[in-house]
Amino acid sequence: MRIGELAERAGTSTRTLRYYEARGLVRPRRAANGYRCYDEAELRVVHEIRALLAVGFDLDDIRPFVACLRAGNSSGDVCPDSVAVLRRKLAEVDDYLDRLGAVRRQLHDQLARAIAHREETCLRTRQRPE
Amino acid sequence: MRIGELAERAGTSTRTLRYYEARGLVRPRRAANGYRCYDEAELRVVHEIRALLAVGFDLDDIRPFVACLRAGNSSGDVCPDSVAVLRRKLAEVDDYLDRLGAVRRQLHDQLARAIAHREETCLRTRQRPE
DNA sequence: GGTTGCCTTGACGTCGGCGGCAAGGTTTAG
DNA sequence: CTAAACCTTGCCGCCGACGTCAAGGCAACC
Numbered sequence A, B: 001m002r003i004g005e006l007a008e009r010a011g012t013s014t015r016t017l018r019y020y021e022a023r024g025l026v027r028p029r030r031a032a033n034g035y036r037c038y039d040e041a042e043l044r045v046v047h048e049i050r051a052l053l054a055v056g057f058d059l060d061d062i063r064p065f066v067a068c069l070r071a072g073n074s075s076g077d078v079c080p081d082s083v084a085v086l087r088r089k090l091a092e093v094d095d096y097l098d099r100l101g102a103v104r105r106q107l108h109d110q111l112a113r114a115i116a117h118r119e120e121t122c123l124r125t126r127q128r129p130e
Numbered sequence C: 001g002g003t004t005g006c007c008t009t010g011a012c013g014t015c016g017g018c019g020g021c022a023a024g025g026t027t028t029a030g
Numbered sequence D: 001c002t003a004a005a006c007c008t009t010g011c012c013g014c015c016g017a018c019g020t021c022a023a024g025g026c027a028a029c030c
Helices: A003-010 A014-022 A040-055 A059-070 A080-127 B003-010 B014-022 B040-055 B059-070 B080-127
Strands: none
Touching: A003 A014, A003 A040, A014 A040, A040 A059, A040 B080, A059 A080, A080 B040, A080 B080, B003 B014, B003 B040, B014 B040, B040 B059, B059 B080
């Protein structure tokens, strides 16, 4: 299939597919006229890329998964390199969750104090005669 | 004080201070020779900016806090606009925490399945003679 | 032959918070 | 007089995943 059809079936743009190719993630054959020519397997690859991007991976991290799929595995997750990336990403997410939790607590406290201060000021203002 | 001293006392760079000025967050007077001239209050402002940036705010969100400080309040948090931003940011963080939690669960499951699959394959390989 | 709709490569724009450099002016100390 | 250490404005670079032209080639249909 050509690039337009793949883009539509994968729910993305032709620009995106060319970008993935430039980054070495997708390798279409070329027709005699120079047109890119993708087989069905590439649809699967593009879906894998999109799914991992949506989870927060960058394209470099996704490379092992694509290689794993290309090696004939039913899932891109099962190869050692992929598992290593999954472990690392999980650790990164855990880390980020911690920091974001701390941020949440700080924001919450900051907000609570601000509101408390406003209540106080409001009371004092009402007490003050005119 | 001049820009170099403020930068050092605030723990940042002169480039950063000029950037904040370009974004309208800091307004130094100018000396006769054109040099920027900051008073003590600006140090406080810069600290406020830095603290909020560290929490994940962008410069536009920080503007109300700076205005609040400049209005003479002891904290940049207590003005209505600041409180509104705090509320919104807290909601955004909560939202992001939810999504990141979902991502974490997906990564965890994905990793577990990949490892399980590898165990299985490993067993089958050992069973197969030679 | 002309139009339409694919396709190609190439190159610049986006967003945010700066870093870094260039080319020059100012002030102070020696 | 000169060097050092400030300061000024201005402009390009960065990162990542693309969007958005521009200029042109190819294929199919009327």
